[in-house]
Amino acid sequence: MSTERRSTSERRSGGGRTQAKASGPGRALSLGRRLELFYYMLLNRRLEERLANLYRQGKVVGGLYLSLGQEATSVASAFALEPQDLLAPMIRNLGSMLVRGVKPREVLMQYMAKADGPSGGRDGNLHFGGVERGLIAPSSMVGALVPVMAGVALASRMRKLDAVALTYVGDGATSTGAFHEGMNFASVQKLPLVVIGEDNRFAYSTPVSKQMAIATLADRAKAYAMAAVTVDGNDAEAVYTATKLAVERARAGGGPTFIEAKTMRMRGHAEHDDGRYVPRELLEEWRAKDPIDRYRAFLSEKEHVSAADLHAIEERIRAELDEEVARAEASPEPPAERGLGCVYAEDPRPFGGPSGHGGS
């Protein structure tokens, strides 16, 4: 409760600044971890740029949902998790999946509906996971993951797994019934759950002003007496610190936290959408707050990372993605018969392709 009160007053006085105060003892990232954080944000961006190219070449089946400009929120929040924790991404949380060990080729093959993708062609985009890899797959129904991850947190507590559950909602998803039911249940049960609410200003074409009458997403949490904090979602260190605090509190039995991350969707809802309803000035304003540019500047100014070292990360990602794209493109389409199997758990047919992908 004190957290909630603090966050509200900070929000009122702090405008758009980073409000989660950084680094308690032992929470500051080492230089090595910071470089890793930068690597994942850049990998997130470059992978999505490759996907956009593949989309334009007609190689992506269906829609392409990008998180360009929102990388800090996904990557830095997932960065605060421990190996035993469980994460459920939404469609703009590719970066969080990369942090959890998902290979770019998996995402590429999903988007291209390839045989060797983790869902074997049965579903697309980021709709895949595996409990054994700490990843719960989303559905397209936004908000649904909140009660599901509350259940994951409940099971973690019952089984004494010491695992925290973390999931994401967009501003639009906070209007769903499932979101509110899950938030309330998690708070009543004091579950080890962290919900990251990404305010990226638009739910498809609907601005936040038409989504809710309250001023800020974090106010949603008040009704549930859930700890809440608002952070600059384009400030990787702020997102990391806020999430780390929330995860630690959850693990210690302190209950759930809602973290509002203020960010901006820099593309349309999906690549078919030119987003003409978004005011140009708003995009310009947020372009100046690009999370990767900011973190690059932070690394060179505060950590004195050389331009050459930063360039080397860029080169490493380029080489890695060249290979990942080639491997993904080389994967065949799935055999048509695969569409018929694995509806029930006892189906003896293999779930995945020759490379043996499978869920739990």
Added chain:
Amino acid sequence: MAERTYLEAIRRGLLEEMDRDERVFLLGEDIGEFGGAFKVTAGLIDRFGPERVIDTPISESAIVGAAIGAALLGMRPVAEMQFIDFISTTFDLITNFAAKCRYRWGAAVPMVVRGPCGGYVHGGPYHSQNVEAYFHHTPGLKIVQPSTPYDAKGLMKAAIRDDNPVLYFEHKFLYRRLREEVPDDDYVVPIGKAAVRRRGKDLTIVTYGALVPVCLEVASEMEAAGASVGVVDLRTLLPLDEATILEEVSRSGKLLIVHEDTLTGGVGAEVAARVAEKAFEYLDGPIRRVAAADTPIPFSPVLEERVLPQKPDVMRAARELLDY
């Protein structure tokens, strides 16, 4: 062996599974201290504690969502809908989340959603419904509905042990009206197997739920009148035990489907279609259905009786088919 009501047999199934497997837990509205609106879970909180018998807010999406999440992590949750009518408020989590996990990403969701269904108790439009048809259309789900205390326990145990999401519909009319010897041993009634309650040479009635005893009465009375009428109790509605249905209908040559749910798009339509496709040459008459009128379930006893299938309706349809 003890004589138990249908309701007690359900509770016994829950209790035995909770004793056997610490992963099994219950969640729902008023199920703990209060013991549930119908007392199905009475006493369980004393035995297993509030960690395994969880009272929840009135939030069916949270109840089912939490059950899904816990099931993904290897628990065996049993979620109660206080009345099965309320399951509509969590339709998305059941049909889009739980039912598709295995197909979409290979994950098992060993979850049971159970609750009291059915009419004949003057519950009105929101406390009398049969909801199986909404879910019968969803690949990935299993649906069971016991008609005897013995099956109530055995199907509960099978549902809890199943690695898929199972909807367990218990008929509130039967809760305290049926009583029989129910063994205390650890037996299961397998999901996917219908029970041939009577073999019939002249007519087969395929039914389930509270109408099973009614159809059995009809069959007995018909036998006294010289006709051999069989009764198949589906027990599992999804997946259908097609083999048993086809075998029995092939023997008798005539099929009457009886269900309490409304006629249009009901489970009976699927049974009829399968028989028409696969056993047409054995049929000596048209397939007939007796089901509820296509209306909401009315509150007034007079109206409810008019809308829901009654024994004379079954009798009349059976006679017409036998005379065909």
